[in-house]
Structure formats: C-alpha cells, structure tokens
Amino acid sequence: MSNLVILPIIIPFIIGAVLIIFAKHHRLQRVISGFTAVGMLILTIYLAFLVYQDGNIVLEASNWPAPFGIVLVADMLATLMLLLTSIISTACLFFAFQTVSSDREKFYFYPFFFFLIVGVNGAFLTGDIFNLFVFFEVMLLSSYALIVHGGTKYQLRESFKYVIINVFASALFVVAVAWLYSVTGTLNMAHISQRVAELEQTGVINVIAILFFIVFASKGALFPLYFWLPRSYYGPPAAIAALFGGLLTKVGIYAIIRVFTLIFYHEPTFTHKGIIVTIAGFTMVLGVLGAVSQFDFKRILSYHIISQVGYMVMGLGIFTPLAVAGAVYYIVHHMIVKTALFLFAGATERITGTTDLRKMGGLIKTHPVLAWLFFISAISLAGIPPFSGFFSKFPIILAGFQEGQHVISGIALLVGLLTLFSMMKIFSYAFWGKQKHTSEQAKTPIGKLLLPIVPLVALTIILGIAAEPIFQYSLLVSEQIMDPSIYIESVLKE
Template structure:
C-alpha cells in the first residue's frame, strides 16, 4: 500500500519520457496522454480515499528509515492537492486537444505537460525540504518550456521575467535550506519540526522562516513579488494559461501552508498574525485593483489570481482551525473556478479572435451556453451564494472577526465587492451588448470546447450546495495539519 504514493510521480515521468520518442505522431500522443490523464484522476481519487480511511501513508525510499532516508508522505492535505491537480490537468489537456495547433504540439508539448505534473505531485508528496526544492525545479523547468511554447515574441519577452524571478527565488531557496540544515542538522521536515521545537523559534530561526516565506511568496505571486504573473500568463495558449492559473501558484501556497504549520509554527504572533496577515492584505488589495483597471479578458483573470491567493494566505495567517479550513476550502474552490474561467476565455477568443473587451460583445446572443456557464463561474469567484466562492470565503472572514483581525477582514470584504465588479465588467462587455464578431464567427460551434469545462462548473455548484460535508472534510484536513505531532509520529514512527 505504501508504494501507491509514488505512482503520481512515476507515471507522468514514464509517460513523458515515452512521448519524447514520438514527437511527430500527434494522434498517438493525444491518445496516450488522454488515457493517462483519466488514469491519473482515478488513481488520485483512490489515493485520497485510502488516506482518508487509513491515515497518513509514508514511503521510505530504498528502505532507509527517516530521518536518514528520503520519504514521501501522503496525508489528507497532500492527497487533496494531488486529486485537484489530476482533475485540472485532465480538463486542460482535453481542452488542448481542440485548441493546440500542430506547430505547438511538435515542440514537445505533451512530454513537458507530464513532466510538469511530476514536479507538482512530487512537491505535494515529499517529506524532505531539499527534495521540495528539487521538485520545484522540475516543475519550473517544465513550465519554462510550456510558457514559451510556440515562440511568439510576446511570450518570449514576458516569460523572461518569469524565468528571472524564479531563478533568484531558487537560489534563495538553496541558501535557506542550507542555513536551516546548519541550525537543525537534518532535512527531513518532521525531524526539522522536532529540532526547532527543542531550539525554540526565535532569532535566527525566525529569519530562516521569513526567507522561506519570501521564496514561496515569489512562486505563489504574493505582494510585492507578483509583478511577473499577469503578463506572463497572458501569452501562452488558453490550455496552458488555465493550467498555470489554476495550479502553479497553488504549489507555492501549499508550500507556505505546509512549512508554517509543520516547521515554523512556534511564533504565530510574529510569523502568522503579523507578517503573513499583512502580506495577505496587500496581496488581495493590489491584485484586485490591477484587475479592476484592466480591459482584457485574460489579464483581468490573471490579476485575480493574485488577489485570490491573498485569501488563502489570510486563512493561514489568522491561524485557527476555522480559518485554515476556510483556506483549504478556498484553494479547492479557486483551483476549479479559475481553471474554468481561463478556459472560457480561450473559448471566447476562439469565437471572437480577441480577448480585448472593447472589441468583444454579443456572445450571449450567439453562444448562450458559453455565456451562462461563464456567468456561474464568475459570480462564484466573486463569492455570491449559493456557489463555492461564498462558502469558502465565509469561514475565513468569520475567523478574522472572531480573532479581532478587523482590518484584514474589511479588506477581504472590499476585495470581494471589487471582484464582482470586474467580473461583471467582463460579462457586460464580452457577453452582453451588441454583437461585434462576424456572422461567420457567430456560427462557429464550440460545444466540444465546453465539454471539458462543464464538469468544473458543475463542481463549483456542488461545492456550494454540499458545503457542509465538504467543509467538514476541510476542517479535518486543517486539524490534521495544525497538529504536527500526527505528521511527525507517522514519519518518524515514534
């Protein structure tokens, strides 16, 4: 059973390596990729059920016991993220089948797609802080190839900032890991947690904690390190932008939550309620102001990634079971809805030939199914009941008021209002009003493009209607990760 948790890493690695051999056989690559994506989704569901029923699963590589050997750890939080990754990657892949051109496919689109999943799944499952760095690099190297896929001038120019900031962040990551090792003498995260508890988290340990926060904040697009994201995510095709928008920043957020609930949790009055909460507030505010100021479909969505990750970090900063459960619920909601919205942007662009809102209009008349599915996703993102956005924001803001964090709670409410305004701006310009695309474009069928998006929209409805059992699951996840002894005992077998 323990060997089960290496499959989300090894399967995409093997498939990616095999697909490199057949770069010109696009149909074969699509068939293999499609079956693999469906298989990964089924595997991730099974893995989440096993961990939920039986508890944390630990795999000791090479039978070297922790903390001396490398371990993979599947707890409820990690398996939830694996499940979401499999779901989103499958939706984006099937959307890509209908939108990615052969010119882009020939540049190893499918191999890099699966290598990206190797890095993402590995980051979720690793129990070793240095291997977290390794899997981050696997993910980033693959994302570099995907973000410039097609090689347009705009992609190459804007992705340069993406590469540069991640190179500097990776260098800082290595420095932080080395410093942490010099203080604790170990790289196993469970063992590090024990050592820091013995040392007491003051002075130099707080400095190391902030270094790790800066590293993960740059990868999660938190204030003030978000400047690379909006234009970088604007250039790639819709399927890639959707995968990046829904998934990649959440790997950074996952790392922040993991490290600041397992390792650096001893001084929450400083690290959480001061530093993290403050950064969350600025992230939400600056992100939504950027979205409000834009008049491009994809750029508005890109800025909203920034504002929305602020809610997730806010839940961690408040640092109560209710707030962290809300943050986890919000991660689930946002990954699903944001991916759907980027795919809707791609479908709208397929019809109109543009994402400039001033050049769009009338899609509600010519493509009503697309329009109303987008509308549901848009108001869910803004937090309108009965959809998932409301029920994921509510516990975070409620916890903020309970903990007397009035300023950040007020900012969260204001950001929700501005999010609604910006999403309705998209709907009024692109879908409402006078038709601006030609009659030939109006007749363009996009039903096949909507097929992989429809399940995501259905999920945001289900996440709202079934809010109570889903929140209870999120609360169980939060209680597990906020009690480090559960993780430590499972890994070190104490």
C-alpha cells in the first residue's frame, strides 16, 4: 500500500510530460486532462479513506530507511489536502475547457497545470524539509508560467512582483534549511522534531523558526508580505485565478501548520500565541479593509484571500485542539468556496465583458441561477449559518475566547461583518438593480460554465449541514498533528 503514496506525484508528472507532445492537439489534451483529473480525484478519496482507517502510510524511497533516505508521508492532514487539491483542480480544469482560448492552450497550458499539481501534492506528502523546498519550487515555476499565460501587458507587469517576492522567499528558505541542518544534522522532519526536542527550542532554534515562518508567510500572503497577491491574481484568466486563489496560498499555510506542530512547538507562548496570533490579526484586518475599498469583482475576492488566511493562522496561533480543528475545517471551507467565487467572477465576466462592479447590474433578472448560486457562496464565505463558513469560524473564535485571546477573537468577528458587507456589495452591484448589460449579452449561455461550479456550491452546503461529522474528522486531524509522536513513530518506526 505504501506505493500508493507516490501516485499523486508521479501521475500528474507523467501526464504533464505526455501533454507536451500533444500541445497542438487541443481536443486530445482536454480528453487526457479530464480523465486524469477525475482519476486523481478517485485516487485521493481512496487514499484519504485508507489513512483514516489504517493510519499513516510511509513510503521509503529506494528502501532507504528514515532518516537516511527520502520519505513520503501520508497522514490525515496530508491526504485531506490532497483530496481538496483534486476537487479544486478538477473544477478549474473543466471550467478552463470552456474559457481558455486555443491560443493559450497551444502554449502548454495543460502541461503547466499538471506540473503545478506535482509541486502541490509533493509539498503535502514530503517528509523531508529540503524536498519541501524542491516541491515548492516545482509549484512556483509552474505558477510563473501560468500567471503570465497569454502574455498581456498587465499580467507581465503585475506578476513581476509575484516572481520577485517568491524568489526572495526561496533564497531565504534555503538559508533556513541550511541553518536548521547545521544545528540538527538531519533533514528528515520527524528526525528534526526529535533533535529539536533534545536541544530545547531556545535561542538559535527560535530564530530559525521565525525564518521559516517568514518564508511560508510570504508564500501564504500573510501580513506584511501580502502586497504581491491582489493585483497578480487579477490578471490571469478566471480558471487560473480560481486555481491560485483556492490552492496556492494554502500550500504556504499547510507548511506553517506542519512545521509549527511537528518541529517548532516547544515555545508556544513566543511563537504561536505571540507572533503568529499577532500576524493573524493584522492579516485579517488589512485584507478585509482592502476588500471593502475595492469596486472590482476579482480584486475584492483577491483581498479576501488575505483576510481569510488570517483565520487559519489564528487557529494555529491559539494552539488548542479545538482551535487547530477549526483551522483545518476553515481550510476545507475556504478552498472550496473561494474557488467557486473566482469561477463565478469568470462567468459574470463572460456575460458582461467586465469585472468592474460599477459597470454591472441586473444579472439576477437574466441569469437567476448564477445569481443565487453566487449568493449562497458569498454568505458562506462571510460565515452565515447554516453554511460551512459559520461552522468553521465558530470553533476558532470560541477557542480564542476560552484561551483569553479576546482581542483577536473580537477582530475575527469584526472581519466577518466586513466580509459580509463586501460580498453583499458585489451582489447588489452585479446582480441586483438596473440591468446594465445589453440584450445580446443577456442571451449569453452559461450552463456549461456552471457545471463545474455547482458541485463546489453543493459541497459548501453539505459542509454546513453535515457540520458535526466534518468537525469530528477535523478534530481527529487536529489531535493527530498536535501529537508529534504519531508522525515520528510512523516515519522512524520507533
């Protein structure tokens, strides 16, 4: 069974390479890509179920035992992230079939799409801190190609900041890994955890921990390293923006959660309840203020990415099983809803030809299904019951009050209100009021565009209705990752 762990990495890698050969055959590329995406979804569902039933699965590459060889580790958190990646990538891919032009397709859109998935899945599965860097680079190199795909002037200009900040973060990542290796003498994350526990997390270890936090915070768009995101995510086509908005920043958040529950967890008063909680508060406030100030559909959603990752990091900062479970639940909710919202932005742009809210209006009259599906997703993002946003925020905020973190909990409640305000601004401008698009635009068919979005909206409803079993699963994930001995024993077999 351990060989299953490498399939989420090797399958998209092989398919990406094969699709390069068929770059000029667009229909064949779509068929191969579609079947692969569905197959990956089935595989990740099975892998998540297997780990839930039987425990962690560890693959030792070339049968070299840990910590001397490279290992891939599938635990509950990693397999949950793999499953979410498959759901989001499948939805975005099928949306891209309808929206990405043939001019873009011929410039290796599908190969880069699958190479991006290779990097993302590898980052979730690796048990080696240096290979975490390697998979981050695979993901980022593919994202560089996708974010400028089409080569418009705006994309090239705004993506420059995205590239620069990530190159800087990658250089700092290497420095942090080298420093950690010089102190611990190992790169295996389970073994590093043991060594840090023996050395005690003080002095230089705390400095290294902060270096890693800065690296992952820049990739996860946390304060103050979020400035590259809003304008960069505005330029690409909706399918790519949805993939980035739903997925990429969460890889950085995953890395923060993994490292600060497995390795740097010995000084939570300093790292978690001090630095991480403070950064989370600033991230939430400044992100939502940016969203409130905008009058563009995609830019509002882009700023909301920043404010919403603050909730995830807040849960980690509070650092109780309840709070971390809420953070896990919130990641699930946000990845699904945010992807759907970006795809809605693409669908409305297809009809109106713009994402400027001041030039939109009356879509509820001509496309009521689109309007009400968006409304469900919008209020779910804002945290209105009975949808997933409410049940994922509630445990985080409750844990905050229980732990005496009243300031950050109050900020979280305020940010929820401002999120609702900004989402209702989109609804009132774009869907309500006087029709501003032409009668010809009103006839634009969008049924095929809604097909990949409907399952995402259904999932946010299910995540709310079935909140209790979903939260129990999140709690199991939380308890597992907050007990490093489970991860260590499965990898080092002690």
